[in-house]
Every structure is written in structure tokens, then in C-alpha cells.
Amino acid sequence: MKNSKLKLEMIRIIEAQNSDLPHLRKLFLNERRRTFADQDISQFKLEDFDKQTQGEYILIAHVDNIPIGFISIWLPNNFIHHLYVDHKHQGQNIGTELLKAAISKTNFPLTLKCVENNSKAIHFYLKKGFVEKSRGNSSNGSYILFELTNDVK
Numbered sequence: 234m235k236n237s238k239l240k241l242e243m244i245r246i247i248e249a250q251n252s253d254l255p256h257l258r259k260l261f262l263n264e265r266r267r268t269f270a271d272q273d274i275s276q277f278k279l280e281d282f283d284k285q286t287q288g289e290y291i292l293i294a295h296v297d298n299i300p301i302g303f304i305s306i307w308l309p310n311n312f313i314h315h316l317y318v319d320h321k322h323q324g325q326n327i328g329t330e331l332l333k334a335a336i337s338k339t340n341f342p343l344t345l346k347c348v349e350n351n352s353k354a355i356h357f358y359l360k361k362g363f364v365e366k367s368r369g370n371s372s373n374g375s376y377i378l379f380e381l382t383n384d385v386k
């Protein structure tokens with residue numbers, strides 16, 4: 234199933250379980266290293282997943298009982314903290330399906346921050362109907378605060 238297109242009916246979106254954690258930690262670490270190659274990636278660790286998603290609601294895209302993507306949401310603020318899809322499965326609507334599933338568990342508006350130099354993610358969020366609300370700076374660099382006020386496109 235290397236780079237073949239997945240059929241959406243093969244993908245299950247479910248709530249994260251403890252048994253998913255080893256896969257999620259690896260996915261998070263690997264995709265952060267790819268996404269933030271301009272940063273000191275030697276500082277990224279497997280345990281970052283647990284720290285950065287603590288208390289968040291996590292949905293996973295599963296194929297054959299293996300997580301291939303996830304979204305984590307801080308529910309009190311309807312804030313999407315993380316959305317990652319394994320690079321081998323990007324461009325197959327998995328991120329869109331994760332967003333749709335997250336919307337069913339939250340209220341509008343949904344917000345998220347995206348690092349300015351992550352052009353692939355920015356393009357994705359704009360295409361899905363998010364709009365820029367403001368800009369700011371964080372330890373990860375300059376970011377754009379996006380907001381979604383109705384269903385994903």
C-alpha cells in the first residue's frame with residue numbers, strides 16, 4: 234500500500250486509545266521533523282506528543298488498525314492544536330476527513346495557529362475555508378491565526 238491512493242471507506246476516524254500512543258508518538262516526531270526542518274529538530278523527542286497533547290481531544294485516522302494521521306483539539310476553546318498526516322498518505326483527503334470529524338465534536342468558530350513558513354499547511358487551511366484573523370510570534374517562529382466559522386469545504 235506504499236503510495237497508492239486509499240479509498241475513504243478504508244479509513245476509520247476514531248478517538249485515540251492508549252494502544253495508539255506508540256504509533257502516534259512516531260508519526261508526530263517524524264512529521265514534525267519533515268515539517269520543521271528549518272528548526273533544531275534534534276530537540277524533538279517521542280515524548281513531545283504526550284506533553285503537547287495533554288488534556289486534548291484526539292481523533293485518529295486509522296487504516297488497517299494503524300494510525301496514519303491525527304488531529305488534537307483543545308475543546309474549551311475549540312482550538313486545533315495539531316493536525317498531522319503521515320507524508321505517505323498526504324493528498325488523499327485524510328486531513329479533510331479529520332477536520333470534518335473534529336467539527337462534529339466542537340463548536341464554531343474553530344481556530345488554529347500555523348507557522349508562516351509552512352506554506353503547504355497554509356494552502357490546505359485556506360482551501361478548507363479558514364480565514365486569517367491575525368499574525369503573531371511564538372517560539373516556533375511567526376504564525377498566522379486562522380478561524381473557521383462554518384463547515385469545511
